[in-house]
Amino acid sequence: MVWVTQKPRGSIRFWLLALLIPGIITLLLIDSWNDYDALKAVTEEVYDSALLEPAKVLETSVEFNPDGTLRIDPPFYAQVMLESRAGNRKYFRVEEVTPLALSLAGSPARQIKGNTLLGMHGLPRPEALADNEGMPIFYNAMYRNDEVRMVALWRDLHYEGVHRQVIVLVGESIDMRLRTQQEAWRLGLFRDGRMLILAVLLVWFSVEWALRPLSELRREIKARAVDNLMPLDADQVPHEVVPLVKAVNHHIDLYRRVLDKQAQFLADASHQLRTPLAIMRTQAQYAKREPDIGRMRETLGAIIGQLGRTSRLTEQLLSLAHASRNDMAPQARVDLNALAREVVLQYLPLARERHQDLGWVDDGGDADTQEDSQEAWVLGSDAEIHESIANLVHNAINHAGEGCTITVSAGIAQDTAWVSVCDNGVGLDPSLRESVFMRFDRGGSARKGMRGGGSGLGLAIALAYAERNRGTIVLKDGDPSAGGGVGLCATLKLPRYTA
Structure with missing residues (x-):
């Protein structure tokens, strides 16, 4: 199964806001939750420290009577600390363990029996006492339908051989703690809400400000005239958009070149067609006025010859227009050997008319690079490659x-397949x-003077078709001529196809 991933569509502004704002909200929520946890821990620590202080005072207030019994004389400030106030109810108890336990360290507190020396009966004990004497154990419990925070500690007392054990319990309702935490939470939410609004506004205005150059670029492009092909100014946009502007400028440049080529092509075509049409018009007018049948026939023959040349020129202009398109040529396997032989057979009558020896050489014309005589496969358009070779032979x-x-030959050399036309x-x-x-x-003048000098479009068409099929044409010295010089060799080179 092939999974197709579609790129997100929509405006850049939408996606920036859709990605940034939820991220900011999430970060602020996480930060608020962390602040709440930290505040809760600090609040618990402060209130637990305040709860432990009267418990320590009660612990140190336990003393022995002369008869070995225990008494408690809490100081006045301890009584003040243990007074209940609105929203903060205090509970305490000091009890003597009876009978004595071997050790209270880590003992299950709820199974220990004792007598109350001071305070309220029935205060809940912790699951177990601390491992060390005087070490506090904090825990939550329910007392008289009130949720309380408790602290418990124990102590061993010794006096003239008498051993006693006491447990001190102090608690307070958690209402004040909860109100403090809730108030701090509300203040924190208020602050974070303000920060969230400011952050959203900042992101919104930042995105608007950052995208302003793109909006101005869009307005500039929409306001341009149809024929305005000047490049866009890349200095007025952010650095991240410069590659896009350069790509657009590159496309504008390519489009301008295409239009220039089309304009030049139309100008050249009109110029090339105007002359033969004017000649034929003059010849037709002359034939119309000529009373001599023989001269009239001669003039008509000239008109027919001119029509043939004009027809060839028109076909070449249409071929050049087709070859100059920017679309890719259709792809198929083509054998250059077979194609070149077909072109040779096609042009044999024309070559014989010119008293020329047109032939096919099976072993190729580039002996220093040829591998062997075999099929030269390429990937391209059969018709277009045929037209390119035909123009080389016709030229x-x-x-x-x-x-x-x-001499026409074909072959392969490493990753290249080629066809050579040498004379x-x-x-x-x-x-x-x-x-x-x-x-x-x-x-040049030497070639212009040859019979059937042509219009000068053959090689241009051949090269255009070669380039449409990812190839090129190279001109070099041909075979030695009778006058002591050398002819011309045109070689069509295309990427070799290997299955």
């Missing part, structure tokens, strides 16, 4: 000259080999 027939030899004709000066790929460039 050689047009410009090599009568009586020359044109021993007039050749081409190395300084002109780059410019001949431009539209309507015929490659």
Whole structure:
């Protein structure tokens, strides 16, 4: 099963606020809860310390009578500490353990029996006493339907061989603690609420301020005229948006180049078609006025020849327009060997008409890089690659000259498959080999003078189709010519396909 992850849609503002505000709220809630826990611990510690103080005073107030019995003389300030007030009820008890236990350390307090020396009866004891004498044990319990916080401690007393054991219990209701904690909690919530509102407003205004350059960029783009293809100003946007602006500028530049190419193509096409149409118009007018049937036929023959050249030019212009598109060529397995042989058979009649020797060489024309004679598979468009090879062969027939030899071969070299069209004709000066790929460039006076000189679109079309299929065309010296020079060799190179 393939899981498709869709990118979140919506405005940047929405997603920033949707992610930041809940995060801030969560952090504030966690912080408030931690503050509440810390405050509760501090409150418990303070109140427990206040509860332990009268218990210590009562513990130290237990004394022996001369007859060995115990008495309690609590000081006045202890009585004041043990007085109950509104919302803070105090409970205490001091009892003597009878009979004596071997040790009260860690003893189960609820099983110990004792006599009350001072205080209230029935105060709840803890589960167990402390392990050391004088160490307090704090616990919660219920007394007279009142939830109380208790502290318990024990002590061994010795006097002239007499041993006594006492347990001191002091408690208070938890109402005051709860009110203190609740009041602190309400104040904390109020403070955190204010902080939350301020944080949300700060995030809101920060997001608005940070996204203002994007809004201005959007307004600038919407306010532009249709024909305004100037690049956007990348200095007026945040650094994080600069790559996006540069990408948009790159797309604008590509679009401007496409429009420039289209405008240039239309200008060149209109210029190239205007001349033959004007010639044919003149010839037709001449034929219309010519009373001599022989001359009229001669003029009509010239018109037919001009129509053929104009038809070829129109086909080439349409092919160039198709080859100059930016979309990808359809992908299929193509054998360059078979395709090149097919082109040779297609152009044999035209080559014989020009008294040229057009042939196919099975062992290839690039012996220093060829691996062996085998199928040269590439991935691309069969029709477009065929058109590219056909234009190379047609260009050689047009410009090599009568009586020359044109050799077509194909092969593979490492990761490249190639087709070469080599001739021993007039050749081409190395300084002109780059410019001949431009539209309507015929490659100098020597080639312009050849029969069927052409329109200068063949190599431009061949290169355009090659580039649409991820290839290129390279021009180099061809075979030795009869005049002592060298011809021209055009090689179409495409990425080799391996299954």
